[in-house]
Amino acid sequence: MSTTDQLQQAFRLIKDGNKTQATAILVPIVRAEPNNADAWWLLANAVSSPEQQRRSLEQVLRLRPNDDKARNMLDKIGGGAYTPPPQQPDPFAGVSYPPQQQPYDPFVASAPQPDPFASDPYAGSDPFAHVGSQQQTAWGSTPMQSPPPVVVERRKGTSPFVIFLAIIGLIGVVSCGICAVATGGFASMFGQVIQQVAGTLTSDPDFGTAMQNFGNLGLTLTADPNFENLAATMSSSFGTANSGVQLSGDFNLRGTVEKGQTVSGTVDSSEDDGWTFSGSSGDQIVIDLRATSDDLDPQLYLYNPVKALVMQNDDIDFANDNLNSRIEIALPESGTYTIIVSAFGNGGSYELSVR
Numbered sequence: 001m002s003t004t005d006q007l008q009q010a011f012r013l014i015k016d017g018n019k020t021q022a023t024a025i026l027v028p029i030v031r032a033e034p035n036n037a038d039a040w041w042l043l044a045n046a047v048s049s050p051e052q053q054r055r056s057l058e059q060v061l062r063l064r065p066n067d068d069k070a071r072n073m074l075d076k077i078g079g080g081a082y083t084p085p086p087q088q089p090d091p092f093a094g095v096s097y098p099p100q101q102q103p104y105d106p107f108v109a110s111a112p113q114p115d116p117f118a119s120d121p122y123a124g125s126d127p128f129a130h131v132g133s134q135q136q137t138a139w140g141s142t143p144m145q146s147p148p149p150v151v152v153e154r155r156k157g158t159s160p161f162v163i164f165l166a167i168i169g170l171i172g173v174v175s176c177g178i179c180a181v182a183t184g185g186f187a188s189m190f191g192q193v194i195q196q197v198a199g200t201l202t203s204d205p206d207f208g209t210a211m212q213n214f215g216n217l218g219l220t221l222t223a224d225p226n227f228e229n230l231a232a233t234m235s236s237s238f239g240t241a242n243s244g245v246q247l248s249g250d251f252n253l254r255g256t257v258e259k260g261q262t263v264s265g266t267v268d269s270s271e272d273d274g275w276t277f278s279g280s281s282g283d284q285i286v287i288d289l290r291a292t293s294d295d296l297d298p299q300l301y302l303y304n305p306v307k308a309l310v311m312q313n314d315d316i317d318f319a320n321d322n323l324n325s326r327i328e329i330a331l332p333e334s335g336t337y338t339i340i341v342s343a344f345g346n347g348g349s350y351e352l353s354v355r
Helices: 003-016 019-032 037-046 050-063 068-076 160-183 187-203 205-223 225-235
Strands: 251-256 261-267 272-279 284-291 298-303 309-313 325-330 335-343 348-354
Touching: 003 019, 003 037, 019 037, 037 050, 037 068, 050 068, 068 335, 251 261, 261 272, 261 335, 284 298, 298 325, 309 325, 335 348
Parallel strands: 251 272
Antiparallel strands: 261 348, 272 335, 284 325, 284 348, 298 309, 298 335
């Protein structure tokens, strides 16, 4: 499958809510193609960790410095303004080089030269006719011997394929033995067969090496921090509670919404909308964000009174074509909360309600 097909598959998985599967596709792509801005952008929308989102967005801006969507998303999760590294001046910009000489081309026609081998000084005579038919070495009269044939020793032991078949056979024998014991017959016969098969496998050095390699593989994976990060990403869910990400000031503050009130607005793809409401600790709040234009896929973020992100949501139920967003939460503290309305892709009109 080509990289383009993999990116399209990852995009569909993100829209379906299967963002852990999308992450598993995108991580190998950005490792193999670190300058693929589309892959970094999809990865920023697939991972749930704010730190991983920040690092992915910085890569997008490194490759596309004028990408407003990536810059706004980076500001929204608290990444700050991204400044590309300054370009270093060329230390050889003012140096002039002498013109290169034309390389010698052995195939360019030139004046004909005399052929040094036109006449054979040994034509008609054998300069080695006096040498006997017996071959001699450079150190004496011992005839030259042909080198001994190379003997390739066959590796002893059982092939991995045979070991695999033996394991499958052992499982089958054990299953039959359990059935026989359950029915009360042939127990001793199956016990002897199992002992013989197990003894043959354990005495084979290839079987022991294979089992050790499987154990080492497990230890290597669990000790790899990249494996731990990927496992943590796959086990987490997108659109749930968050903490620690600070609200940036790069949004359009629309006003205040009261509990039980519905407001409307239009959000742009390059600038988010902000609304505030007051609440008390323990209040059960439901925030609904509904698109009123066909081309809007809204995203919803909630920040606490100290401007820290506490929850976010993208799609309520993508499988049933519900791209709207919803947050249900018991407020952790009293104060003024900020709701951020964002657009995934194109902007459009929406309705926002707090109840």
